[in-house]
Amino acid sequence: MDNHSISAAIIAQDEAANIARCLDSLVGVVDEIVVIDSGSSDDTEAICRNYPQVRFLAVAWRGFGAQKQAAVDACQHDRILSLDADECLSEELAASILSLRETGFEPGQAYYLKRLNNYCGRWIRHCGWYPDKQLRLFDRRHCHWQDVLVHEHIVCNERVTRSVLDGDLLHYSFDSIADHIDRINQYSDLGARKVAGKTALGGRAVLGGLFRFFRMYLLNRGFLDGFHGFSLCWLSGMAVFLKYAKARQLDKDKRRSSDSRQ
Numbered sequence: 001m002d003n004h005s006i007s008a009a010i011i012a013q014d015e016a017a018n019i020a021r022c023l024d025s026l027v028g029v030v031d032e033i034v035v036i037d038s039g040s041s042d043d044t045e046a047i048c049r050n051y052p053q054v055r056f057l058a059v060a061w062r063g064f065g066a067q068k069q070a071a072v073d074a075c076q077h078d079r080i081l082s083l084d085a086d087e088c089l090s091e092e093l094a095a096s097i098l099s100l101r102e103t104g105f106e107p108g109q110a111y112y113l114k115r116l117n118n119y120c121g122r123w124i125r126h127c128g129w130y131p132d133k134q135l136r137l138f139d140r141r142h143c144h145w146q147d148v149l150v151h152e153h154i155v156c157n158e159r160v161t162r163s164v165l166d167g168d169l170l171h172y173s174f175d176s177i178a179d180h181i182d183r184i185n186q187y188s189d190l191g192a193r194k195v196a197g198k199t200a201l202g203g204r205a206v207l208g209g210l211f212r213f214f215r216m217y218l219l220n221r222g223f224l225d226g227f228h229g230f231s232l233c234w235l236s237g238m239a240v241f242l243k244y245a246k247a248r249q250l251d252k253d254k255r256r257s258s259d260s261r262q
Contacts, residue, residue, distance in 0.1 A: 006097070006137075011067045014100035015085035016042040018172060019131060023051050025088035029097055030058075030081055032097040036071040044085075049245050065152035068119035069145040079105055082145070082154070086172045087115070091105055092168025097137070098249060108159050111137035113169040122228040128220035129232075132171075133164065150190040184239045192246035201251065205244035213237030 008030040019035070026033055031088045034055045038061040048056045058072050061246050072080050081097070089097070094111065100111075114131035125132060130236055143156040156162075174180040183201075195201070199250060213233050216222045222229035 002058065002077065003079075004101050004105075005077040006079045006081055006101065008033045008081045009068070009075055010035045010083050010085055010086040011038070011064075011071055012036070012048075013038045013061075014040045014042045014044060016040070016047060017175075018086040019044055019047050020085060021172075022085050022088045023048070023054065024182050025090075025094060026081075026083075027051065027053060029089065032076055034069060034071050034074045035085075036074065038067060041196065048180075054245040058207070063147065063152075064150060065145045065147040068152060069147065072140050072145065076142070078140050080138055080140050080143075082138075083169075084171075088170050090116075090170055093165060093169060096165040096167045098138075099121035105139070106161075108142060108161060110135055110143055110154075110156055110160050110162050112162060112164045113137065114167070115165065115171050116168040117171045117173045119174055119232050120180075122225065124228065124232065126220055126224045127229055128221035129217045130190055131168075134169065135162065135198045136169065148194075150187055150194065161262070162168055176233070178237075180231075180235050184235060184242060188239055188242040188246055191243035192250055195244065196247040196250045196254075201244045201248035205241045207250065208244060209237040209239075209241030211237075212221050212240045231249050237244050 008026050010022065010033065012035055023033060033051065035048050035054055036059045037056060038059060045056055048054045048057050049068065055074070057074055061067060062070065068082060072082065112133040113136045115134050117129050117132060138154060138156065143154050144162050146152055146155050174183065198204070213236065216236055217230065217233040222233040225232070
């Protein structure tokens, strides 16, 4: 059994601004890099093909969870390091992974990475965003990506033990406020479809949005991140509001359509 080899699995679409940084951090750390692209119209593919370690595959979009699992399935090795194109390894994290490779991975072991998020040019260390632990290094024989529309995560069987690696996974989350707002609109559409049909959606929109803001800004000390912290907390509350408000609208439209057919 090979307990030393690692494959990196990445999903991408129009990530020309980020993908080289991600790939550079992986070269010399993993044995192969698989990039699953869902139809980039920029230079993502051309950049990837400059790296001999990269296998670039075009796969039609299936949803976040299914797309990430497709990248895992395409890998040659069972030990998987799963990243997004806007993430990269810090030097300390790369050293931790190399140390694991030298000693060999323990059977049934998965590893959390401490994600440090960059928001509009500032590293966020409060707001509940750090350490933003993500289970990303795992054995695909025991773990897989959950197939959901949004907020996908890795599911492992009961025998898997988990630990945290030293070093940060650097995440360049949002380039600008406009980028954040665009992403909120996209994700709230997906989230609305997931929660549509639940009760008290109007109340959840208002109270949930306010609670998210106050939790991040006050309880998680987002104010220590300055204006960036306020913007992040405020827009995060707005994201909750929009998810439930859009779900409420979906339910109203569904009832209206049903009434018109009667």
